[in-house]
Amino acid sequence: MNNDKKRLLAKVAYLYFIEDYTQAEISKELNIYRTTISRMLKQAKDLGIVSIKINDFDTDLFDLELTLKEKFQLKNILIIPSYPKESNKSKDQRLSLAAALYLKRIIKPKDIVGFAWGSILVGMIGQLQNPVKTDATFVPLVGGPSPSNSQYHVNGIVYDAARQFGGKSLFVDAAAVQESKYIRDGIINSQYFSDIRRLWAHLDIAFVGIGGPLTNSASRWRDLLTDEDRELLRERQAIGDCCCTFFDRHGKILTGSLLNRTIAVPLDNLRQVSNTVGVARSLTKAPSIKALLAMGILNTLITDEETANRILEIS
Amino acid sequence: MNNDKKRLLAKVAYLYFIEDYTQAEISKELNIYRTTISRMLKQAKDLGIVSIKINDFDTDLFDLELTLKEKFQLKNILIIPSYPKESNKSKDQRLSLAAALYLKRIIKPKDIVGFAWGSILVGMIGQLQNPVKTDATFVPLVGGPSPSNSQYHVNGIVYDAARQFGGKSLFVDAAAVQESKYIRDGIINSQYFSDIRRLWAHLDIAFVGIGGPLTNSASRWRDLLTDEDRELLRERQAIGDCCCTFFDRHGKILTGSLLNRTIAVPLDNLRQVSNTVGVARSLTKAPSIKALLAMGILNTLITDEETANRILEIS
DNA sequence: TAAATGTTGGCACTTTTGTGCAAAATAAGG
């Protein structure tokens, strides 16, 4: 490749990219056949004579999305940037907002949308603004919290969602964890619960939070757990939960007494849902998130940069 | 323009320009209508989110070409870069090469090609390599130099050109300046000269050098001038010559005794030629070149950067 | 100088992009 040739390529590239000539115009101007111009432009790109830079674009973030999407076979992923020295509250807020926008974007008129518990999900509902009016149905995916936390009741989430999106919502009249398998089964099989069960089988969208380890948890529903429950979870090395269902680091669901007493959509159900969206962030939750991703239950993840990086590190 | 929006534009631009997605693919990936993607890309360019740089391309040089081309209504222009500290010999050589390549590019099988005198033109012939074989006719545009400079005879140029391009050449058997108008007219009207005169009327291409001021001239033909000629030229403020025809700074051709004794194509003839190519460089010649350009006789200029800049400065 | 190798021209045809316009959706104010 001699120098004159290179200069010619550069000239063509200049006319095309900077002066916005069409290839036909360049062809005419330089008396070179148009298709040759097309090929020259390709060559100029290949040779690095043309360098295109995208400003305001965090390539790392995008690569992170691609990598995680690939690694965990996700259908969608959304990673919001992390800014240094930002408070957790603010980080959570931005994550909620991102989740809210995402829901607004994917919801369709007659969708059946399930919500589980999670502080991000609560925050998310507060950030929906001017959502499209739909005829969607909003349904809880888990039972409620203990009576002392009633202001964070999952019913509140679906109710607000329905109010804002204009559809209808179903309530769940039971706490997430019951005293015995017998009662749990009774509720689940009861007449009034059958609507919810049916909807669980036909979910279009499911939004779930992800709970971190037991130890450093500020969870609003885990006060439902008995001391024996906690003991058992420790013993079996529970690493986190989703929809009140605990699992260990290997993505093994911890079955047993607790799960039998729990009112929640079975995680396996979520595999059939076309949009199963996990929303969570924080370094302490990263292992839980990773384990859950590995289970292949979610097909969409919404998190932030630092969390995503951590997930990748420990994978 | 909020930040999220900007990030989206950047993402689209990234996928398009860096990852070579088509707009349709991006549209599918992001669930945004294709035409919107097209518009987003335009916006991203407008906002400077996409910045495209052409390496190895001297924008100044190109602008210089455009400006001069415009200013002097040229059909074509070729400005080669000037490198600092390069010797004049080397600069001349590069210019000759550029001119040679240019001729190779524009010559057509049956063209009639005229050559005038000029060191660059001599150098140019030496740098033709593997030219296309043509059936062209090469003809001198001026008479020869004085007998003492016979190795630089214009006949040599056309002869070599014909040898290399494979066509035929005509010789001129007279010096450029004769002793009297009477002799000049006699030669021009002679039988053997009629071929040349006819070709002069049907030139397809004319390559001419441009001579600078009398004072600092190393010209190889000006020894034909008499003292009176020189005196007159000084008096009438000759600024340079082309095809042995002198003109002043205003582009006025200096008629009179000298011109009447000169054997050369009339400059006005060159206006009809579809490619009248002037090849010259150097700061001292800039005023001559400028004056000649202003006359509108050339339609193509081949020069170098420093000369072009000077021409522009004094315009 | 002849054969081999690479480049451009020329053409038909496909794919990709750009654009104008009206309808629908979204955002912004009052």
Add this chain to the structure above:
DNA sequence: CCTTATTTTGCACAAAAGTGCCAACATTTA
């Protein structure tokens, strides 16, 4: 909550760009 801008969608159509192919040409190499 309703009204009014501003965007986005959706579509049809026009313009521009890309591709495969082959022949002509040019450049290297043997």
